């Protein structure tokens with residue numbers, strides 16, 4: 001398995017992975033499938049802002065999964081905090097792909113001066129919670145019934161990893 005930055009040619013595969021998760025899983029709280037144009041806009045928005053979109057590929061070049069992060073919240077004072085996501089195709093799960101992708105995102109975030117990574121995870125997603133705990137994330141919040149899908153209320157678990165010991169930016173710079 002190889003990790004590399006995604007290219008525009010990978011976007012149809014990213015769309016398939018995303019829409020499969022929308023259809024089948026409570027990991028994404030929407031029933032709305034994306035179009036190729038929407039996923040292309042997402043991809044160019046992320047990469048154009050210097051944010052990583054990383055794919056895991058096998059030796060034949062087949063995409064096994066992807067990970068990315070983007071701003072956690074819009075206001076400037078949150079700008080050193082990123083929210084990430086990782087998706088692995090059904091066939092490739094349980095073989096270390098998710099762990100490799102999340103570790104790569106952690107490494108990229110550290111290299112970019114990000115201070116905190118946040119994972120916002122369906123509370124029933126034991127695999128994702130275990131993966132995050134494995135890489136040092138702590139469960140720092142649980143928001144009961146803040147979402148719904150498949151006819152059920154869903155709880156959101158927030159898991160965070162502080163990446164460095166940097167002092168907070170000076171007063172007056174959260175503008």
Ligand SMILES: CC(C)(COP(=O)(O)OP(=O)(O)OC[C@H]1O[C@@H](n2cnc3c(N)ncnc32)[C@H](O)[C@@H]1OP(=O)(O)O)[C@@H](O)C(=O)NCCC(=O)NCCS
Pocket residue numbers: 021025027085086087088089092093094095096097098099100119120121122125126127128130131132134
């Ligand atoms: C959650 C997901 C990203 C994990 O990726 P993966 O490639 O399947 O997981 P890995 O093989 O890298 O395993 C990483 C760790 O997760 C845990 N884990 C993996 N499979 C598990 C399972 N079935 N049950 C419990 N823990 C599991 C283990 O702690 C494992 O670490 P270890 O092998 O060193 O003990 C992947 O299963 C996935 O994409 N699922 C569907 C979409 C999704 O839920 N995305 C996350 C949204 S927050």
